[in-house]
Amino acid sequence: MKQQIEQMGAVNLLAIEEFEAVQERFTFLTAQQQDLLEAKQTLEETITEKDQEVTTRFKTTFDAVSSQFERTFPRLxxxxxxxxxxxxxxxxxxxGIE
Structure with a gap:
């Protein structure tokens, strides 16, 4: 048995402290990852909402300008x-607009 213990080599007496430090870092990074994923989701939702708003406003404005253009052109x-x-x-x- 003594020979088996010698074959195992030196014991890292700081292993528990190193493990705790690595575990703490892992927990921190996991929380950061979750925060980033939630932020990404929020940004994607905001972009979708803004795209819809821009599309609606542009279409409304384009229709109004187009209508006025058709009425104004013959007079000009x-x-x-x-x-x-x-x-x-x-x-x-x-x-684009033609």
């Missing part, structure tokens, strides 16, 4: 017709 140029159109009406956030 003595007749004729002109319209404003979205280049990608299915994706308001990435559309």
């Amino acid at each position: 140029f003595g007749g004729g017709r002109a319209t404003l159109e979205l280049t990608n009406p299915d994706n308001i956030l990435d559309t």
